[in-house]
Each structure stands twice: as C-alpha cells, then as structure tokens.
Amino acid sequence: MSSIAVSTTINDDDVEFLCQPDETLLDVLRNRLGLMGAKEGCGTGDCGACSAIVDGRVVCSCLVLGAEAQGRTIETIEGMANGSELHPLQRKFIEHAALQCGICTPGFLMAAKALLEVNPDPTETEIRFWLAGNLCRCTGYDKIVRAVQDAAAEMRGENA
Amino acid sequence: MRYERPQTIQDATALLAGAEAKSYVLAGGTDLLVRMQSDDFEADLIVDIKAIAGMDQITEVEDGFVIGAGVPCAALAENAALVAAWPGVVEAANLIGSTQIQGRCTVVGNLCNASPAADSVPALVASNARVRIAGPSGQREVDILDVPVSPGKTSLKKGEFIEAVVLPKGAAHLGDAYLRFIPRTEMDIAVVGVGVHLALDDAGAISSARVALGAVGPKVVLSQEAADTLVGTKLEDAALEALATACSDASNPIDDKRGTVAFRKQVAGVLARRAAQTAYTRAGGK
Numbered sequence: 131m132s133s134i135a136v137s138t139t140i141n142d143d144d145v146e147f148l149c150q151p152d153e154t155l156l157d158v159l160r161n162r163l164g165l166m167g168a169k170e171g172c173g174t175g176d177c178g179a180c181s182a183i184v185d186g187r188v189v190c191s192c193l194v195l196g197a198e199a200q201g202r203t204i205e206t207i208e209g210m211a212n213g214s215e216l217h218p219l220q221r222k223f224i225e226h227a228a229l230q231c232g233i234c235t236p237g238f239l240m241a242a243k244a245l246l247e248v249n250p251d252p253t254e255t256e257i258r259f260w261l262a263g264n265l266c267r268c269t270g271y272d273k274i275v276r277a278v279q280d281a282a283a284e285m286r287g288e289n290a
Numbered sequence: 291m292r293y294e295r296p297q298t299i300q301d302a303t304a305l306l307a308g309a310e311a312k313s314y315v316l317a318g319g320t321d322l323l324v325r326m327q328s329d330d331f332e333a334d335l336i337v338d339i340k341a342i343a344g345m346d347q348i349t350e351v352e353d354g355f356v357i358g359a360g361v362p363c364a365a366l367a368e369n370a371a372l373v374a375a376w377p378g379v380v381e382a383a384n385l386i387g388s389t390q391i392q393g394r395c396t397v398v399g400n401l402c403n404a405s406p407a408a409d410s411v412p413a414l415v416a417s418n419a420r421v422r423i424a425g426p427s428g429q430r431e432v433d434i435l436d437v438p439v440s441p442g443k444t445s446l447k448k449g450e451f452i453e454a455v456v457l458p459k460g461a462a463h464l465g466d467a468y469l470r471f472i473p474r475t476e477m478d479i480a481v482v483g484v485g486v487h488l489a490l491d492d493a494g495a496i497s498s499a500r501v502a503l504g505a506v507g508p509k510v511v512l513s514q515e516a517a518d519t520l521v522g523t524k525l526e527d528a529a530l531e532a533l534a535t536a537c538s539d540a541s542n543p544i545d546d547k548r549g550t551v552a553f554r555k556q557v558a559g560v561l562a563r564r565a566a567q568t569a570y571t572r573a574g575g576k
Binding site for chain 2 (some may be wrong): 134174178188
C-alpha cells in the first residue's frame with residue numbers, strides 16, 4: 131500500500147503527515163503525530179475514548195480514516211487548555227473528582243466541549259443523552275455530569 | 291488497498307466500475323470502518339464520496355428535500371424546514387448511535403448497510419422517499435423500498451452509488467412518526483421499528499396512509515393491509531385495534547437474543563398504534 135500525503139489543521143496548527151489508506155485518524159494522532167490524549171478503548175465507535183472534534187462535530191476518531199482529515203479542522207484534547215491555563219471543563223473535572231483511571235476523560239472532555247458550544251445551558255438529561263456515547267467504567271457518571279453542569283454555569287458567567 | 295477521493299460523480303462511478311474486485315463507498319464510515327477492523331475484511335478500493343459537490347448538502351426544492359449522501363444525521367435535526375416537514379424521519383435518523391456516531395453516520399449509509407433493523411429506513415419508506423442512484427450509465431431514481439434486498443444486500447449494481455435521498459413535499463395535513471423498541475433508553479439496535487405517515491382531508495379523516503415495519507423480516511416491510519385499516523377513519527379505537535392486528539400479522543420476524551417472534555409481533559402492533567397517534571396529531575387531527 132502506498133502512503134497518502136495529508137494536509138490538515140489540528141488545534142490551530144497546520145499539520146502534514148503521511149498515512150496508509152486503511153489507517154484511522156486515531157492511529158495517525160497517536161502513532162504518527164505524538165498526540166496521545168485520544169485513547170483507543172474499543173476501536174469500533176462504542177466507547178468514545180477517542181473522541182475528537184472534526185469540523186465542529188464530535189466524532190470517534192477510530193471511525194475516521196486519517197486520509198479523510200485532508201483539508202479539515204480537527205480539535206483534540208491537546209488543544210483544550212490555553213497554555214498552562216486549563217479549560218473550565220478540565221478544572222471542574224478535577225474539582226469534582228470526575229475521573230479515576232482517566233482513560234475515558236479526554237473523550238468526555240471533548241464531547242462535553244462540543245455540547246457546551248451548541249447548548250451553553252443543558253439540562254441534566256441533555257448532558258446524559260449527549261454523553262451516552264462516552265463510557266466510563268470507574269466513576270458512575272454522576273460526578274462527570276455535575277462537573278459539566280458546573281463548568282457550563284461558570285462559562286455562562288454564573289457562580290463566578 | 292487504495293483510498294480515492296473523487297471530485298465528481300463521474301469520477302466516482304468510473305472508479306467503482308473499474309477493475310478492482312472489491313470496492314466500497316465511504317460516506318460517514320460508521321459501519322464501514324467497523325467492518326474494516328475485522329480480520330476477514332478485504333478491500334481493494336475505498337471511494338470517499340464526500341468531496342463531491344452537494345454530498346454534504348440538504349437542499350429544499352419546490353417539491354421536496356434532497357439529502358446528500360454525505361450529510362451526517364445530526365445535520366438533519368439542524369434543518370428547521372426538514373424537521374417541520376418530516377419530524378418522524380428526523381427522529382428516526384437521530385436515533386442511530388451516539389452523539390459521536392450522529393456526527394458522521396448518514397441515512398444513505400443506514401440504507402446501504404441493509405440491516406433489517408436500520409432505524410431511518412422504515413421512516414423513509416413511510417415517507418415515500420426516493421433515492422438518486424449515480425452509475426456508469428447515468429442517473430436513475432428509484433423507490434427507496436427497492437434498495438434493500440436482504441440482510442447486507444442491496445439492489446445497487448457494480449459502479450453505482452446512492453448520491454441522495456429525495457423526500458417529497460406534500461399538501462397540508464401531513465404527519466409522520468417513527469418509534470422503535472429497544473431494551474434500554476439509548477444507543478441500541480431496534481428490536482422492532484415502525485414508521486407511519488398519514489395525510490388527512492379537511493374534515494380530519496385519514497385520506498392516505500403508509501405504514502412501514504423494521505426488524506420484523508429480512509428487509510423493511512411496507513404493509514398495505516395496515517395502511518388500509520386507517521384510510522377513511524379518524525383513528526378511532528377500532529381503527530387502532532385493526533392497525534395493531536394488521537401490523538402483527540404483517541410481521542415475520544426471527545427469534546434471537548434481542549426478542550422472540552411472539553414479542554416482536556406484539557410490539558409491532560403496539561408501536562404502530564402509538565406512531566399512528568403521533569402522526570395523526572402532527573397532521574392536525576384531533
């Protein structure tokens with residue numbers, strides 16, 4: 131198989147890489163670009179641990195081919211903090227202890243970020259349905275939901 | 291294996307009609323990439339159709355809506371005119387998978403994957419949708435019911451792919467609905483799915499009906515008998531009872547881990563009643 135040259139934008143940086151035709155975006159991120167934040171949980175789009183935002187939509191990067199990244203705008207967990215300043219969602223996940231082993235956390239954060247961009251004031255039910263494609267086998271979700279609610283309130287300028 | 295991203299429909303059909311033995315169309319990839327993970331998957335060519343102009347567009351035309359083959363299901367819910375005209379179709383499409391899957395999966399992919407349990411298919415069949423098929427000898431348009439043949443098989447010929455689904459736009463007093471049964475609240479495969487589309491006359495009586503059943507046979511079932519129980523009624527209890535019986539009778543499901551034959555037949559009737567009531571209300575019936 132011959133390699134494909136891909137030009138894309140990842141976390142506001144122009145990025146070029148070579149990949150195989152059957153290589154997933156997740157594998158490109160982790161194995162070629164050193165962006166190890168997205169995790170491979172299932173590899174079949176069920177667990178959300180590999181969540182990334184492509185052209186504004188949160189997707190499973192294990193179900194995207196690396197070659198499909200051509201010309202697109204990709205956000206990963208590595209671009210979430212502003213330098214050393216954590217995103218409110220990241221801070222609230224820590225404050226609420228919304229993680230234990232941490233494997234699912236980058237995916238939850240990317241999915242939650244995408245939610246708050248389209249819905250700054252989600253109900254608990256909306257949060258739970260939106261995050262239903264992110265599986266956590268440690269915490270049981272309640273702390274995650276509360277962290278998202280708290281971050282959303284802060285980002286709306288409440289409880290500052 | 292090669293990956294190609296043609297810019298035109300002609301280039302795409304030429305690639306698909308070419309020499310390679312096994313070729314696959316890539317739109318959202320939520321089924322294809324899962325299959326690619328399996329050890330026995332073999333492909334010579336993947337044709338990504340999303341760079342072709344119009345594939346990512348929902349276009350409202352005079353007599354309907356054209357949904358490009360690359361439009362993710364999440365985008366259907368963001369189109370207010372489509373939601374107003376076809377709420378049942380949009381609901382069905384939005385039931386597929388998680389938020390992450392919604393960002394990629396397409397109704398054309400749901401159709402071409404040819405699972406008997408595909409959620410969007412009964413709703414689209416009830417809506418009387420058609421599909422635009424591009425092929426080496428040009429474009430043809432067919433009834434969506436004619437696309438799936440059996441589990442995993444479609445009637446598409448070599449070199450062909452579906453470029454769009456076309457939903458009609460009708461007169462006033464129309465309503466549609468889709469309901470499915472799954473054992474959890476979210477992210478599961480339909481045990482039974484029912485799509486209903488009703489048209490009412492000015493007096494509120496049903497003037498035409500389409501009832502489509504999913505996951506109760508090797509392909510989606512469009513039941514004329516079920517539709518006939520509704521026409522001329524105002525969805526009185528007797529009509530709903532007859533509808534439920536007709537839907538149970540039209541179901542020919544299998545026993546599997548997700549449901550027994552008896553359960554699926556009964557649930558087909560229950561869901562049909564409820565979907566018909568929602569469609570009737572949406573059409574303006576009281």
